[in-house]
Structure formats: structure tokens, C-alpha cells
Amino acid sequence: MVHGMLLTRVPVQEADDLVQDVFLHALSKLGRLRDPEAFGPWLAAIARSFSVRYHRRHRRSADLPDDVAVHGSLETHDACEAHRVLAAIRALPDTYRATLVLRLVEGLTGPQIAACTGLTPGSVRVNLHRGMGLLRARLQCPQDES
Amino acid sequence: MTDDPYLWNRSDPIDPDVERLERTLAPLRYRARSLDLSRALARSRAPLRPLAVAALVALAAGTTWLIFRGEPTGFGVETLAGVSMIDDTPIRHGSRLEVGSWLQTGEGAAVVVRIADLGVVTVHANSRLGLLESRAGAVQRLGLHHGRIEALITAPPRLFFVNTPSAVAVDLGCAYVLAVDEAGAGMLEVTLGWVALERDGRAVTVPQGATCRLYAGRGPGAPWFTDAAPALQTAVDRLEKPADADHALDVVLAEARPRDALTLWHLLARVTDTRRLDLIGRLVELVGLPPGVTVDGVMDLDASMLAAWWADIELDW
Numbered sequence: 001m002v003h004g005m006l007l008t009r010v011p012v013q014e015a016d017d018l019v020q021d022v023f024l025h026a027l028s029k030l031g032r033l034r035d036p037e038a039f040g041p042w043l044a045a046i047a048r049s050f051s052v053r054y055h056r057r058h059r060r061s062a063d064l065p066d067d068v069a070v071h072g073s074l075e076t077h078d079a080c081e082a083h084r085v086l087a088a089i090r091a092l093p094d095t096y097r098a099t100l101v102l103r104l105v106e107g108l109t110g111p112q113i114a115a116c117t118g119l120t121p122g123s124v125r126v127n128l129h130r131g132m133g134l135l136r137a138r139l140q141c142p143q144d145e146s
Numbered sequence: 147m148t149d150d151p152y153l154w155n156r157s158d159p160i161d162p163d164v165e166r167l168e169r170t171l172a173p174l175r176y177r178a179r180s181l182d183l184s185r186a187l188a189r190s191r192a193p194l195r196p197l198a199v200a201a202l203v204a205l206a207a208g209t210t211w212l213i214f215r216g217e218p219t220g221f222g223v224e225t226l227a228g229v230s231m232i233d234d235t236p237i238r239h240g241s242r243l244e245v246g247s248w249l250q251t252g253e254g255a256a257v258v259v260r261i262a263d264l265g266v267v268t269v270h271a272n273s274r275l276g277l278l279e280s281r282a283g284a285v286q287r288l289g290l291h292h293g294r295i296e297a298l299i300t301a302p303p304r305l306f307f308v309n310t311p312s313a314v315a316v317d318l319g320c321a322y323v324l325a326v327d328e329a330g331a332g333m334l335e336v337t338l339g340w341v342a343l344e345r346d347g348r349a350v351t352v353p354q355g356a357t358c359r360l361y362a363g364r365g366p367g368a369p370w371f372t373d374a375a376p377a378l379q380t381a382v383d384r385l386e387k388p389a390d391a392d393h394a395l396d397v398v399l400a401e402a403r404p405r406d407a408l409t410l411w412h413l414l415a416r417v418t419d420t421r422r423l424d425l426i427g428r429l430v431e432l433v434g435l436p437p438g439v440t441v442d443g444v445m446d447l448d449a450s451m452l453a454a455w456w457a458d459i460e461l462d463w
Contacts, residue, residue, distance in 0.1 A: 003176030012174060019176065028339065028354065029460075030319055036302075082173045104164070105171045109155040128153050136163060 001040070001116040004106040005047035008090060008097045009055040012083070018054065022047050041118025048098070087136045089131075096131025099124055207418070220244035221259050221277060228255025228271065248276040251293065261286055264306055265299035278309060294325035298338075312352075312360040316342040320354070329362040335372070350412060361386055368412040375401040382409060385416075395421055404432045407459040415447055433459050 006015045026046055033042055076119050089100050098105045102116070110128060114121040151157035153164050181324055220242040223232065230237045230251040243259060251257055251273045259267045259275070264286060269275050273293020280286050287307040298321040299306045306317040311330025315322070321340025326332030334341060335357045343350045343358060345365035352358045358369035359382075359391040370382050378401035384394035395417065402410055410429050416424055426444050435441070436458040 007174065016176075029265055030244060030339075033303075078170070079173055081170050085167060085170050088175060103153070104167050105174050106176060107168070110153075125154060129150055132150070132164070135167075 001044060001102060001104065001108065002047045004102040004108070005044055005098055006054075007053045007086065007101050007105060008094075009051040012086070014054070018050055022050050025050070038118070040116045044117045085139065088135060091138065092131055092134050096127050096134065099127040100131045100135060103128055179262040202242065216346075220247075220280065221261055223249065224258045224260070226256040226258055226268070228252050228270075230255045230257045236257065243275075243277045245280050246276050248274060248291075250274050259288075261299070261306065264301035265297065267298075268296040270294040270296075290324060290326055292326055292328040296323050297321065303340075306331075312362055313345040313365045316344055316349075318342055318351075322352075326360060330360065331362040332360040334358045334360065337405075351406065351456075356408060361381060368409050368416065371405055372410045374403070374406050374409070377401050378406060378409070385413070392421070395424070399424060399428045402428060402432060407433045411452075411456060411459060414444065414452065419445065429455075429459075 002017050003015055006018050006022070010018055022043070026043055029046075086101075086105070089097060089104070092100070098111060098117070099113060099119075102113045103110070107114065110124050111121060113119070114124045117124075119127075150161065150164075151402075152159065152161040193429075200335060212379040223237055223241045223243050225237050228251065232241055232243055232247050232249050235241075237257065239248075249257060249259070249269060251269050251271050253271055255271050257269045257270060261267060261281070262282070267275075267288070270293060273295065274291040275293065275295065276289040276291065278289045285305060286301075286309065287309060289309045291311075295308070297306070297308070297317070299317045299319070301317065301319070303318040304316060308315040308317075308324060310324070310326045310332060312326065312332065315324055317332060318340035320341050322334060322336045322338075322341050324332065324334050325443050333354060334343060336352045336354050338354050340354070343352065343360070343366040346366065350358055350366040350369055352369045355373070356369045356371045359367045361367060364386070367386055368382055370379055378398055379386055381394040381397035381401070384390040385398070396414070398406075398409065398413070407429055410425055410432075414425055417425060422445060423441075426441055429435075430441075436454060439451045439455050439458075444455065
């Protein structure tokens, strides 16, 4: 979940290290969590803050787009395509971005996303449906006509 | 309209577009790896101290002298050095500190007090510590009349309290050193987690790596990180003297790093309106103003804006 939240904004090559940073931060702040039942949404909020903070710090620098990293190494066609799709998801409104990454990249189901993030199942369902519609349009995938 | 069973929870019928995207994006999925602690700590600004980490490991291993689940009343006490008393009785093997009793350590003495299943407190020489309140599974409250203690607490926050003449130290999940003299002046240093110092409705939050002075009859000052510039640390103390306060604040503002937003934030409610504007300006230079927080709101000490700014700056610790 944390990795997925970070992937909505930070470069792929930075996400793994930031996952560790998020957990170290959460560990040091665990005493501030008053409701253990809220651990998932609390951790999601920290991950979101880290991703926003990373994006804020690096937006003025010459950001290294993922596809440059792709071209700079021995990436395959599959990896190129993965980065292209991720870029399309990142271009979506913030509301849909995290939900789609958690579903399509990290493989969480809708109920799992709701449990992790604190969103209601109804909100997750709507975000997935609308986000997927926008993503199809961006990627020009054929619509399911049923 | 939202009937996408495969998209929702991978129920049939399979959506071929979704399935194709899952396969395409699979290379980016997170693959768990062992925490590279050395690298992670190098990136972190607030590394866990090895001793504290070792202590937590020991606690997790369940060493018997740290676990007293089901202990009916009071806390077990063990002598580490020298001679100490509980009320008028010398401490021996099996001694306990009961509610209403006071522990007095002698010259060169040290004692460990086992706080139910919440942690341990080491009481150093020439200290007087009482058990004020102890309810099973609930609040545990000690009173530090004078002296020096080190606490390592693994309880959920706000179950362990230490009253001092100047403030109440509220554990938020932490390890710390607390020392006070008989007038109530003292110092708190947090080595892990957080501690709140509270008095008369005012709270100071002290994170690991930071220190806060206690002033007799007045309560806690503003906290500072122990790696702050010496001039800043001295100036924070001088802020408590009205004749020096104005110049001291100039020094704090000049010496502050982004990390010292901890100190500046705590001063916002303690200074005049004119100086508050200076504080806000310096904070904006150092750490920026987060969305939803305005200069006017902070000038008015709007509680929600102050809380939002705090939540933003504490990410850097």
C-alpha cells in the first residue's frame, strides 16, 4: 500500500527507498497514533505526505522522467510499456490516481484498498470505475461495450 | 454504472483491459526486501539510537524482569547500586513501590522500577520518586519530587505520566531522561519517540533528539534539538528573562535552521504580535507555509492552522 501511494508521484527508482523512509518515520511516530484501528489510514496519510513532499522538493529541479531512466538502462519493451501506463495514471486527477495504482500495480482489491486507506468501499468503487474510464480514454483502450 | 466486478475484486467475468493493465504494470509492483537499516538510517535525520533499539529488542524478547502482567498492585523494584529506601525501609530483594509510597535513592545509588507491563524507569542517585496512581491496564502516574530518572516506555500513548513540580511529562511512546531539582527546575531529553510536557492547559511536544527546560513555577520552555547551534540553545533559555527576551529572540531567528522550526513553532504563542510576525516570516523562509495555512490565521493563533503547520514541519524530523 505504501509503495503504491508513493508511486503516484515519485519516480519508480526512488519508491523503494522511500518505502523504508515512511516506515522508519511511522515507527518513530507510533506513539502519536491514538487509535490502533486507524493504523492503515494513518500510514497511508504518511505515505501520501512523503510523496507530496518529494514532489514539492523536486518539481523545480530537472526531474528525471521515468522514461529517461528507461532509456538509460537495458530496459525491455515490457518495462517501457509499464512506465508509459504509469505515466498515464499519474496524469489523472489525484482522486483516482492512488486507487488505480493500488489496484492495477500493487494488486489490491477494492475492499482491501478501502480497508488500507480508510476510504469507504463506495468511494473506492466509484474511483476505480471513473478512473478506469479516464485511463482507457488516455490509453485508447477499446471500451467494454456491455 | 459502477458494476465492474473484476475491477472491484477480481470476480468473473474477467475484464480483458484490466487484466492486460495488471500484466503490463506487474514489473512495477513492490517486492518486499529486508530493511537496509544502515542505508535507511543514513537517509533519516532522526536515527534510532542503537541502545534504544537494543532495549526495544530486549523488551520484545520478553525478558522476565521487564514483564509483570497480572501484578496486583505496585511496581517491582530492584537495586542496581548503593542503598535506597522505600519510605523508611531499605530496599531488598522483592521490594515493591506501592501507591502512596516514596522511593529515595542514596548517594551513588541507582534503582530500577518495573512499571507493570509498560516499561522500566531507572532512578539515579539522590532522587525522590513516588507512585501516585496505578490502575491495572490504565493510567500509571509517578511523582518526581527531585532527582533524575530515565524512562523506557513501550505502552500506548497517554498511559504513563510523571508529575514534577513544574509540569507533567506525558509519555507518547518513548524513552527519555527527566531531571528536576526541589524547586521544580529541570530538563527533559527525549531519546526515542515523543514526550509531552503539560501545565495549566499548555502543552509542549518534545520529539526524540530534542530537549526542553523546565522552569520552577512556570513550566516548560520551548524545546530545541540538541544539535541546534549553541547560540540558539542559550538564547532559548534567555527568552525566559523579560529583559533579555527581545534580543534573545533575534538570536533564535538568526541561528535557526529548517529543523529548528520545532523551536520557532513553540514560540508562536509565547511572543507579542509584533514578534510573532517576525517568527512567522522566518518560519516561512525556513519551511514554507503549507496549503490551508495563512499568515493571518497564525497571527490569530488559529488552532487548526497551527496544528496543520505542525503536522507539516514534523515530517522533517
